[in-house]
Amino acid sequence: MPSIDGGYRIVLTADRTLMSEYGGGIFLGFSACVPMGLIPDKLYFSLLCPPINVKQNGLVDVAPCGTRRIEATLLDRGFRREDVIVAHPEHLEKVVGPSTKVLGITENDPLGIGPATSTFTGIFGGKAYMEVKFRELLKHPAVVKFQPKIVVGGPGAWQLEPEEVRKDLGVDCVVIGEGERVVSQIFEKACNGEELPGVVYGEPASVDEIPLIRGATINGLVEIARGCGRGCDFCVPTLQCYRCFPIDRILKEVDVNIKAGRRPLLHAEDVLRYGAKGIEVNEEAVVNLFRSVKNYPGVNDVSMSHFALASVASAPEVIKEISNILGIDKKHWFSGQTGIETGSPEMMKRHMKGKCKPFKPEQWPQVVLNAFEILSENNWVPCATLVLGLPEETERDTEFTLSLVEELKPFKSLIVPLFLVSTGGLKDKAESFTLDKMTPKHSELFLKCWKHNLEWAPILVKEWANLSIKNPILRHGLNLIMSYGIKQAMKLIQICERDYDCNIPDMVRDYRNGEIEVQPLPVRLVHQVIGN
Numbered sequence: 364m365p366s367i368d369g370g371y372r373i374v375l376t377a378d379r380t381l382m383s384e385y386g387g388g389i390f391l392g393f394s395a396c397v398p399m400g401l402i403p404d405k406l407y408f409s410l411l412c413p414p415i416n417v418k419q420n421g422l423v424d425v426a427p428c429g430t431r432r433i434e435a436t437l438l439d440r441g442f443r444r445e446d447v448i449v450a451h452p453e454h455l456e457k458v459v460g461p462s463t464k465v466l467g468i469t470e471n472d473p474l475g476i477g478p479a480t481s482t483f484t485g486i487f488g489g490k491a492y493m494e495v496k497f498r499e500l501l502k503h504p505a506v507v508k509f510q511p512k513i514v515v516g517g518p519g520a521w522q523l524e525p526e527e528v529r530k531d532l533g534v535d536c537v538v539i540g541e542g543e544r545v546v547s548q549i550f551e552k553a554c555n556g557e558e559l560p561g562v563v564y565g566e567p568a569s570v571d572e573i574p575l576i577r578g579a580t581i582n583g584l585v586e587i588a589r590g591c592g593r594g595c596d597f598c599v600p601t602l603q604c605y606r607c608f609p610i611d612r613i614l615k616e617v618d619v620n621i622k623a624g625r626r627p628l629l630h631a632e633d634v635l636r637y638g639a640k641g642i643e644v645n646e647e648a649v650v651n652l653f654r655s656v657k658n659y660p661g662v663n664d665v666s667m668s669h670f671a672l673a674s675v676a677s678a679p680e681v682i683k684e685i686s687n688i689l690g691i692d693k694k695h696w697f698s699g700q701t702g703i704e705t706g707s708p709e710m711m712k713r714h715m716k717g718k719c720k721p722f723k724p725e726q727w728p729q730v731v732l733n734a735f736e737i738l739s740e741n742n743w744v745p746c747a748t749l750v751l752g753l754p755e756e757t758e759r760d761t762e763f764t765l766s767l768v769e770e771l772k773p774f775k776s777l778i779v780p781l782f783l784v785s786t787g788g789l790k791d792k793a794e795s796f797t798l799d800k801m802t803p804k805h806s807e808l809f810l811k812c813w814k815h816n817l818e819w820a821p822i823l824v825k826e827w828a829n830l831s832i833k834n835p836i837l838r839h840g841l842n843l844i845m846s847y848g849i850k851q852a853m854k855l856i857q858i859c860e861r862d863y864d865c866n867i868p869d870m871v872r873d874y875r876n877g878e879i880e881v882q883p884l885p886v887r888l889v890h891q892v893i894g895n
């Protein structure tokens with residue numbers, strides 16, 4: 364598309380952390396939630412979060428799926444192709460000009476208060492990469508100079524709902540929920556120079572209203588279903604309505620990504636529930652989905668984003684069949700994100716009854732254990748989350764979770780403990796969890812999870828790097844950095860256990876007062892990696 368001197372009328376983008384493919388390692392995306400400064404920026408943005416390819420005119424080849432949907436919605440509703448473009452956030456001077464009427468931004472965690480970010484910043488202090496990069500985007504000289512209307516959407520848009528937050532940031536309109544039914548009116552108004560509503564709530568769109576993407580997505584992400592319907596009370600309400608896309612349109616989006624050299628990454632809140640009418644896994648539909656995508660011309664590999672442990676435990680034969688279809692083995696393992704959240708049947712019953720269906724809350728610890736066993740037998744590696752600080756959680760509930768994590772020790776996996784963020788059904792009803800509310804039992808659980816991760820991480824990184832990083836020097840450098848980081852983290856855990864009796868809040872206070880030193884990465888290591 365030719366560039367226009369006065370800029371494009373509608374420019375779509377996302378912050379720099381969302382405009383990276385993290386070397387294809389989906390777990391590495393978590394790194395955007397850690398505070399800036401823990402590792403040198405140069406190393407972070409060249410190795411862990413390298414930029415996606417950007418053309419000379421500032422346009423990108425791939426973009427977040429949400430950005431692609433908005434682009435496609437606008438084109439379907441009659442906006443002209445030459446007026447709507449998707450650009451790199453660090454090259455806005457090439458696309459934003461006097462003719463630019465609106466800048467549409469996709470955001471996951473613009474204020475750095477999502478569960479993962481608030482956990483990491485709560486402990487290490489500082490601001491997370493996502494927040495810093497979002498603010499930088501709003502202050503880009505071309506945005507400041509030409510002042511297009513700023514519209515923000517995406518999974519983290521809820522954070523900008525308060526008027527004072529939007530005013531402070533200079534955001535004109537925030538779209539909370541799904542964009543398809545509302546964005547064309549908002550962008551139309553912006554293009555006509557009309558005042559925008561501060562907050563717009565987007566209702567769930569029907570499958571027919573959701574347009575096909577026109578360009579490839581980050582890591583080849585292809586949405587196969589939207590919504591969830593399991594109804595955990597801390598989750599966002601927009602996930603209530605569950606819809607699946609037909610296979611033929613999924614394959615069309617696979618095709619768009621294959622043409623851009625991406626392998627398909629199937630995305631849904633629970634990929635294993637594809638084609639299900641209720642909560643039970645529809646074996647035929649999900650197996651057919653994987654087979655169709657794997658057999659599509661040009662597809663060698665298929666990956667996926669999320670799955671539910673209850674689905675795994677209720678349909679072990681599906682896991683086996685998918686592994687056969689994809690040729691998964693010890694060397695070529697398969698991974699995805701999932702939620703354990705708690706080991707307490709009582710917490711399950713109170714806050715997430717639907718998560719364990721078709722099982723009962725009292726069966727949950729066994730369901731998790733069975734699911735991990737099934738996954739391990741089939742060479743799937745789960746990256747699981749836990750929630751600390753659920754409302755009315757007692758010491759006994761945390762003890763249940765501690766015992767469960769102990770039982771999960773032998774399984775190749777990551778278990779990430781996160782602070783509860785009071786959103787979704789808990790908004791205004793419960794307080795978010797913070798470091799100062801951490802009890803000794805919470806600390807013990809937190810340390811146990813990270814010991815588990817530090818034992819498995821070097822193996823996972825080594826196996827992943829051997830397959831994914833072609834440059835041997837870079838591969839060696841990454842392994843050195845990982846083992847250095849792991850040694851440092853293990854040292855901190857030992858200090859916490861030995862000198863602080865597992866009291867993380869006390870240790871964090873001393874760390875912030877400079878009484879505990881964390882050795883920075885040796886300069887020679889940084890140079891070794893960046894230089895390659």
Ligand code: SF4
Pocket residue numbers: 591592593594595598599602632702715718
């Ligand atoms: S299962 Fe996951 S996506 Fe579904 S409601 Fe619960 S937390 Fe949300």
